[in-house]
Amino acid sequence: MNVVGLLAFAVVGSLRGADADLDVLGVAVLGVLTALGGGVTRDLLVDSVPVALRSTTDVSVVLFGVVAGIALARLGDDLTDQSLTDHAVVLLPDAVGLAAFATTGALVATDAGLSAFGVVVLATVTGVGGGLVSDVLLRNVPFVLVEDFYATCAIVGGSVFWLVATVGVGQRASALVCAVVVFGLRSLAIRYEWELPTV
């Protein structure tokens, strides 16, 4: 599931880079940051050297995703006038990625002995951090702040994880529940175009 997430986030990131007319390197950087940014921030927050800089599997998956993203961007230009970033081919794997990353974040937070708030923050940061960084670099107002029901799924997932884990169920079950909740909420939000009210 983590692999699907890395792949999906790398594809989304590089599609968005291509949409913004970046050069090849810029597209690659955006893909890599979108996929790894959340996890790296998570590791920094619990004071450890980021996994992504030590292992090579994650990176290989991400680079493959970047190549796929560039290919998709070219394909999309030929087939449609729309960007593929709003297409179900991208949105569904992206939801899987959000669920996988939010769950990893909650697990790492629990292992590091953080508070309930820490668990929710790490679930959210791991899930949306990469997209937020790439928004800042592209000078968009981060989509998590203005757009629909995205970060909310990770926040709810992190809270559910903490609740379930505190009740005494094992980590595995909590992780499963968290992933299902995040993916379910996000799918419903896409399907019914949920939005949060403004103040």
Add this chain to the structure above:
Amino acid sequence: MNVVGLLAFAVVGSLRGADADLDVLGVAVLGVLTALGGGVTRDLLVDSVPVALRSTTDVSVVLFGVVAGIALARLGDDLTDQSLTDHAVVLLPDAVGLAAFATTGALVATDAGLSAFGVVVLATVTGVGGGLVSDVLLRNVPFVLVEDFYATCAIVGGSVFWLVATVGVGQRASALVCAVVVFGLRSLAIRYEWELPTV
């Protein structure tokens, strides 16, 4: 004093989020980041797991501040055409927050054995880091770079702390002097609309 700071910064952050027409989650994220961003960065720089992710008191205060900020934003819309962010009700607690945060930063830096520059940097980062992050997310040029006498107060406060501490006075006295200097400077800057010259 730290509590006043967290509260004030959370209120300011969520008022600014409301001004920018973010949704409820965006407003909450902005309030939380403005209040906790500086402290989290400070903890990362001295290589420890952020306090805000381990304790729950800080977070409760901040969330209360966010709710107050949302209420104030609605109230402000009814009463005046102006945003409340420039009103004394917000500016004075904000100055207390700046003083409290700059002092905490200087204390943490001293405990970590940083250089004089490190003390000044940590005082400044803790004081203005949260506001800077929320400016970046809202795509404003950070106010610390263009606007009046704000970060300067923290820089002066950090320097004074280091000087006083180096002379051999205890940490407590240094902290007190630092807080008084920052709050005093900031109050004067607000009162007399001090500005720094451009190059």
Add this chain to the structure above:
Amino acid sequence: MNVVGLLAFAVVGSLRGADADLDVLGVAVLGVLTALGGGVTRDLLVDSVPVALRSTTDVSVVLFGVVAGIALARLGDDLTDQSLTDHAVVLLPDAVGLAAFATTGALVATDAGLSAFGVVVLATVTGVGGGLVSDVLLRNVPFVLVEDFYATCAIVGGSVFWLVATVGVGQRASALVCAVVVFGLRSLAIRYEWELPTV
């Protein structure tokens, strides 16, 4: 070489701050961040307290660079209509800085036992991180994403370092090769105005 880099980056950063009509403090902050941002991020990624906050030599050099940058900005206003940031007086030292910082990043990554990807990332982050941060603060799309052959030099340099070091040559020789490659590539890129293709 590191000193030349710190100096050049501080000058470039403060020139860009002056171009953006920041106040004196803003210019200084931009110079300091451009010069130290990459190294601080590097140290955070390998989980150590940033060198820049512990020693005082680096900071003195950087502050000197900021003063020089402000003087140059005034001088440039008198002499030419153009900004000095595109002038060879600035571009060449900047290339030395890029080479020095990329090499330091690769060395730190190797000492921390990172993967090949980690070595490349740290070389790149150390080399371009400061400029990227200042771009974000000035609300520019980061030059590393859109502009010519800059980050690419650091990426190639980091890869070469890892290759040479893996073949079994000592760290010193690897570092030398890396620095020469980065500086050489960057000089050629400036001279012949190399660009990367867009997707």
